[in-house]
Amino acid sequence: MRSFTRHLTLILCVAAFLLMWKAQTDRDVLTAQAPKAITITRLYTGSDGLSHAEEVPLTLTGNGVSDTIKATGVQFSRRPPGPASDWHVGPARQFVITLSGHAELEVAGGRKVDVGAGHITLIEDTTGKGHITKNVGPDDRIVVTIPLADQTVRQSGR
Numbered sequence: 001m002r003s004f005t006r007h008l009t010l011i012l013c014v015a016a017f018l019l020m021w022k023a024q025t026d027r028d029v030l031t032a033q034a035p036k037a038i039t040i041t042r043l044y045t046g047s048d049g050l051s052h053a054e055e056v057p058l059t060l061t062g063n064g065v066s067d068t069i070k071a072t073g074v075q076f077s078r079r080p081p082g083p084a085s086d087w088h089v090g091p092a093r094q095f096v097i098t099l100s101g102h103a104e105l106e107v108a109g110g111r112k113v114d115v116g117a118g119h120i121t122l123i124e125d126t127t128g129k130g131h132i133t134k135n136v137g138p139d140d141r142i143v144v145t146i147p148l149a150d151q152t153v154r155q156s157g158r
Contacts, residue, residue, distance in 0.1 A: 035064030050108035051125040070149035084134035090123035101141030
């Protein structure tokens with residue numbers, strides 16, 4: 001009888017361990033399948049000839065990595081705080097990624113987009129009235145600009 005009780009206890013312990021292990025594995029699989037999206041701000045020229053902004057999620061694989069985007073180079077710059085620029089368009093289709101500092105982008109209708117460290121902007125408003133950029137705050141804004149190889153611009157929002 002004692003031997004039977006020991007065997008039953010051992011079997012129950014092993015079963016409990018296996019059930020807990022499977023539950024943890026299932027939880028790990030669920031969290032691994034859903035990487036947090038990376039959101040970028042896209043500036044584009046609408047059919048009205050004005051620049052607009054929209055938040056666009058960057059498509060990621062299950063490993064949390066985007067497809068490769070071909071670029072033609074990379075440029076770093078330091079931009080001091082100061083008065084807002086005049087209305088201007090982007091010189092090319094490009095990513096502008098703020099590494100540090102702060103800026104405010106203004107598009108049609110007076111809409112302002114707050115830009116801080118880690119903010120990714122896709123500049124596609126290469127025609128029309130353009131946007132205003134104002135570097136604000138006590139510190140310089142440091143950015144990396146990445147012109148894209150594919151200069152095909154969609155003319156309106158998604």
